[in-house]
Amino acid sequence: MNLKVILADDHPIVLFGVRMALVQDPGIEICGEAADSTELIELLDRLNPDVLISDFYMPGGAHGDGLTLVTFVKRRYPQVKLIILTMMTNPSILESIIRAGTEGILLKSAVQDDVLDAIRQVASGHKYVAEAVKKLLEEFRLEHLNSRGDASHKELSKKESEVLRLFVSGHTVSEIATLLNRSVKTISHQKISAQQKLGIANDKQLYEYAVRSGLM
Template identity: 45%
Template sequence: MKVMIADDHPIVLSGVKALIENQNKGFKIIAEATSVEALFKTLSKEKIDILITDYSMPNNDYVDGIAMINKIKREHHNIKIIVLTQMTNTALLNSLVRSGIDGVLLKKDVLTDIHHVISVVKNGGKYISPSVSNLILSRQRTLTEPSPKELEVLRLFSSGMSVSKIAIHTNRSIKTISTQKKQAMIKLGLEHDSEIYEYIKSLD
């Protein structure tokens, strides 16, 4: 099985590579990448069976996160995708799991989980690490879905509209839009505006 590893942190990349090679269970690492651009360039030239990739990496015109995963799936149908991430936002993790990837684990679990996730994925299974599963379950117990109007505000905001422009577009007050945006983020556990973009991309 030909394996590629993509991560912008050299220590993580070399650590994962060493863990896989030390086991020598029929997996050969044939490529590495430290950026989204390098990742897609390699995929266009090499036949990869399993891609182990960070969720978010430096990029120029290339997308990352959910959009990156979806682009890989569209253009390289046969690649098994395992995502390594430090992300603990439960809404985004849940979206990542729903995206149809083959495996996901937190970087802190690489040492204990990496061999198991590769074996499961190799045999056609799906692997969600216990840490990720627990985070998603905690979200289901404590968070709620935004209302249709709150979700509309997030979609318009992610499209590039400001709060004041959304107010004009929806015929609501700026105060109402600000409140609906804030409430939606609280319900989804989103802490930064950048997470709004990621969440909305995961719904498309």
């Protein structure tokens, strides 16, 4: 019996590349394609696929994107094996995707090389983390292995710490606003305020601080 696969990405060129890789395997049937979360959920409700290969950031749909969509899909369709495609190379976000319960994760830069192996692995009940993702995570962990913790996050307010923890876990400012029932403006202000207190200039430094301090 063929494996039924749904593809979801808002970039047609990515869908084309994945499609070209999958047609090499006669045991795989692409049963649907979606460009946003609205189309994706309609397909999942109707087609009951074995595997979903989805972009991580895919804005514009009624069900959100990022970790919000991943969590929704895993809760509503636990039987579907979820493989995430992403251009993100930030180790904190990659780890958040893995922790969210996905069965596989691939970088778009190597998707044509990895996607067939990923489908076979997750369909067999295994997890699949692409070698490029493993390398990024290993380098990041080694870089910070001997870093000392920083207790300065105690100077932050409870709300500021909460916002930073969610942000470094992969949530967008808009998603955090929804989760915490605050306005986007308030969340943005709390994030900026926290960074100013910590002397952090950009998101890269924020992720590095989160690892050192145990914030994540």
